[in-house]
Amino acid sequence: MFTLAEKISAALGTSHTFALELNEVSTVAAIDPASIRQTLEDDLALRGAKPAAAPADAQVQVTISQNLAGFVLVAEIRRQDAQQVAVVPVATSDELPPQPGPEPGIQRKIVWQQAVPILDFLQVSADSHRMLLYFLEPDRLVAYEFDDGAQVLRDAQPVARRYPSRDLRGHLIATDAMHVSAFLAGMRCDASWNPSFSVECRENAGQQWPMGTVSWTSSPARNYFQGSITFSNDLQAKFPPFFSSASPSPETTGLSSSRRIVAGLDGQAELFVGNAEPASNFEGWGSDMVSIASGCGSAWQVLVTGSGDWTEKDQIQLYEIRDRGAAAIGEPFELTGPILALWAGEDGRSARVISRNLESGMYEASMVSVSCSN
Amino acid sequence: MKLRWSLFLAAISIAVLLAGGARASRRPRYGGALRVEIGAVVRSLDPAGTSPDTEEAEARSEIGALLYDQRNSDGTFAGVAGSGAFHIAAWESGKHLTLAVNENYHAGRAFLDSIEIEMGRSAKDRLLDLEVGKTDFAEIPPEEARRTSERGVRVSTSKTQELVALVFVPGRPAAENPRVREALGRSIDRTAIVNFILQKEGEPAGGLLPQWSNGTAFLFSTSADAGGAKDLWSQIGASPRIVLGYDSGDSLGQAIAERIAVNARDAGIALSVEPIATPAPSRPSYDARLVRMPMTSSHPREALASFQAALVPLSGLDAVPLSAAASSEQIYERERSIVSGYRVVPLVWLPRVYGLGARVRDWKVPAAGEGWPFADVWLEQESQ
Numbered sequence: 209m210f211t212l213a214e215k216i217s218a219a220l221g222t223s224h225t226f227a228l229e230l231n232e233v234s235t236v237a238a239i240d241p242a243s244i245r246q247t248l249e250d251d252l253a254l255r256g257a258k259p260a261a262a263p264a265d266a267q268v269q270v271t272i273s274q275n276l277a278g279f280v281l282v283a284e285i286r287r288q289d290a291q292q293v294a295v296v297p298v299a300t301s302d303e304l305p306p307q308p309g310p311e312p313g314i315q316r317k318i319v320w321q322q323a324v325p326i327l328d329f330l331q332v333s334a335d336s337h338r339m340l341l342y343f344l345e346p347d348r349l350v351a352y353e354f355d356d357g358a359q360v361l362r363d364a365q366p367v368a369r370r371y372p373s374r375d376l377r378g379h380l381i382a383t384d385a386m387h388v389s390a391f392l393a394g395m396r397c398d399a400s401w402n403p404s405f406s407v408e409c410r411e412n413a414g415q416q417w418p419m420g421t422v423s424w425t426s427s428p429a430r431n432y433f434q435g436s437i438t439f440s441n442d443l444q445a446k447f448p449p450f451f452s453s454a455s456p457s458p459e460t461t462g463l464s465s466s467r468r469i470v471a472g473l474d475g476q477a478e479l480f481v482g483n484a485e486p487a488s489n490f491e492g493w494g495s496d497m498v499s500i501a502s503g504c505g506s507a508w509q510v511l512v513t514g515s516g517d518w519t520e521k522d523q524i525q526l527y528e529i530r531d532r533g534a535a536a537i538g539e540p541f542e543l544t545g546p547i548l549a550l551w552a553g554e555d556g557r558s559a560r561v562i563s564r565n566l567e568s569g570m571y572e573a574s575m576v577s578v579s580c581s582n
Numbered sequence: 583m584k585l586r587w588s589l590f591l592a593a594i595s596i597a598v599l600l601a602g603g604a605r606a607s608r609r610p611r612y613g614g615a616l617r618v619e620i621g622a623v624v625r626s627l628d629p630a631g632t633s634p635d636t637e638e639a640e641a642r643s644e645i646g647a648l649l650y651d652q653r654n655s656d657g658t659f660a661g662v663a664g665s666g667a668f669h670i671a672a673w674e675s676g677k678h679l680t681l682a683v684n685e686n687y688h689a690g691r692a693f694l695d696s697i698e699i700e701m702g703r704s705a706k707d708r709l710l711d712l713e714v715g716k717t718d719f720a721e722i723p724p725e726e727a728r729r730t731s732e733r734g735v736r737v738s739t740s741k742t743q744e745l746v747a748l749v750f751v752p753g754r755p756a757a758e759n760p761r762v763r764e765a766l767g768r769s770i771d772r773t774a775i776v777n778f779i780l781q782k783e784g785e786p787a788g789g790l791l792p793q794w795s796n797g798t799a800f801l802f803s804t805s806a807d808a809g810g811a812k813d814l815w816s817q818i819g820a821s822p823r824i825v826l827g828y829d830s831g832d833s834l835g836q837a838i839a840e841r842i843a844v845n846a847r848d849a850g851i852a853l854s855v856e857p858i859a860t861p862a863p864s865r866p867s868y869d870a871r872l873v874r875m876p877m878t879s880s881h882p883r884e885a886l887a888s889f890q891a892a893l894v895p896l897s898g899l900d901a902v903p904l905s906a907a908a909s910s911e912q913i914y915e916r917e918r919s920i921v922s923g924y925r926v927v928p929l930v931w932l933p934r935v936y937g938l939g940a941r942v943r944d945w946k947v948p949a950a951g952e953g954w955p956f957a958d959v960w961l962e963q964e965s966q
Contacts, residue, residue, distance in 0.1 A: 233800045275797030276880055282798055293801065295910035374690035374958060375610050431609055451609045473611050474963045495609035516608055517943040
C-alpha cells in the first residue's frame, strides 16, 4: 500500500486534492476495500495530498484486480489531460482457507504443509519433550526435531530411486525415534542419527514393504503392489495386484487376519475370506484404505478414500465390515483435494494422510482418527 | 457413550454389494489406448519442418511435445523423436498416427500404453464421435462448447488464451489512414461477437493480454462506439472501401469477419470480406485481416513479447523488444502503445475447449503454452 501511495503521489505531482474511487474486478479478492481506502488516504495525506469530493485537482481510480501472480491494485491517475497507471502487488493473508469442521466420527489434524510433494511422514516421540518429524519426499528424507514444540533442528539427506514413476509411492517405518526406514521405487533407505543424520540406500531385493505384521510386494516401477502378502512366518497369501489392502486386527476385532480387502487395479474393492475367489466386492471405494481400531465398537473398521481422480476433492469414509457386507458409518470427511497416500498409523488407532490442497497447491500431511463421541 | 454410538450406528447406510457397474478408482492405473481425433492433416513430423497451415502447425507442436523431451531456445524440439513420453509406433502421413509409451522415460512411464490419433476429422465428426464414445479426446471449436455440453459430452475449457485481432496490412491506402483504422475499430461490437458467434465462450478484448494474465485488461475499452465511428468516417474525404480478409479454412474467422461487416455498415463504413488462401499471397488484395494468436506462455511479459514478435511483420508496427524485467505497468504501457494506433484491433479472447470421453481421468486443462498432458492421463476401466 505504501508503494502504491508513493506512485500515486508521484503521479499527482503538484495536485493538492484528489477524488478517490475504488472498484473491484476480481471476484474472489480476500481484501477489504474499506481498509484499502482508509490506508491509502492516510498514506497520501502524509505526502501532502488530500481527498476531496469532485471537483478535485486529480481523479484517482483504484481497482482491485488479479493477475497471474496474485492480487494487484491498479491505480489510474487522471490529471488534466494526462493519465498514468500504477500497478502494485497486494500481499493477502497467508492464512489457510478454513478447514471444514470435523464430521461426526472422523477427525483430521494437519501436521505439516509444504510445496514439495510428500510421499509419507512419521511423527515419533524421542522423550517427553522431544519429538521428531520425518518427511519422505521424492528425492530426500527430511528430519525435523522439536523440543517442547519449538523446532530445534532440520536436516535432509538424499534418497536414491531405482525407477522413475509418475505416481511415486513411498512408505516410512520407524524402529524408534532415531531409526527410520524408507521404501520407495525399488530401494530401501535406512536413516539414523549417529550422531548426525545419515541415510544409506540399497536395492530392496525382494521388493518387500513392511506393513505392520505382514509385508507387501511392491511393483517398483509402478504404483501398485503385486498381490502377494508375506506373513511373519514367511507364509505367503496371493491376491490380485492391488493399490492398497486392509485386514482386521485379531486383537481388537476377534477376526482372523485371513480376511482381507484389496483395492484392485480395476477399481474394485474385493473382500477375501480365506479363498482365492472374492466373497464380495464393494462399490464406489477409492484406491486407498487402512484398517483402524477406533475403540468405538468391536467390529472391523476401515477408512476408505473416495473415488474420482486427482483433479477433484476427496473424502474419507469410515466403514464397518460385518460378515461379507460393508456399512458406511456417518458422513464422509471431505478434503479440499485428492488423498495421495493413506497409511496406517503406528498405533493402529489413527491413519497418516497425504493430500494435496487444490486451492493452495500445498501438500498436506495429517493424522486422521475416529471419535466415538458423536 | 455406548448409547450414543448405538444411535449413531442406527443411522448408517448399508453399502450395496454388487459386482459390475461403474468402476471407481482414484490412483492412476496403467494401460489402454487413448483415442484422439484432430481436424488437422499432419503431413510431416520433421521437427525442423514448417507448415503454413496454422492448424497443422499447432497439431505438430502438440504431437512433438509428446515425442520430444527437450526444446531449443527458439521453441523447436531438440534431440531424437521418442526421447519424450511416447515414441512413434505407426505413421500414415496425413491420416493416422500411433504413439506407443516410452517404457524408459526418465520422468516416469506414462500411464497410457498408446495414443491413436486420427487426422482430418471435421468438427462435426469429432463431436459425433465424442457423443457415441468412439473417441476419448477431441478439441472443440469454442463456439460449439455450449451445444456440445448440452448434448451430454464432457467438456473441459481453459482460461482464455487465444487472441483474435484485426490487423491492418501496412502499405495499403485504407490501412495507412489513421481515421479509417480508428473508425473501423470503434464500430466493432465485441460483446455481440462473444454473445452470438462464440455463444458466450470467450471475452471481449480491448488489449492484447487477458485480464487473468497482467490484471490490467479492464483498463482497455471494449465497448462499441457506432456514433463516434460514423463521425470519424464522415470526416474522411474520399471514403475508401475496406476489404477484410480471413483464413479460408477458418469458419469462426469468417463468422467474425461477417459480423464486423455488419457493424461497419451500421456506421456507414463500406467493408467487404474475403477468404485468404493458404499460403497467403505475397501481394495481398485485402486492407486488413483477422489473425488468431495463441498465447505461448501464461506469463504476461513472455506472452506479450510473442504477440509483438508476430504482429510486427504483419502490421508494420515499430516496436522495440520488451525488457526481460518489464513491470506490470510497462507491460500495460506497451499494450496500450500497440493498440492505440488502431493498426492492431484486439477483438476477443478465446479459451481452448476439449471434449473428453467418460473414461479419461486426471485430465488437467493445459495452461497457455502447454501441450496436451497425455503423459499424466489414464483411462478408467470400463464397466463389464
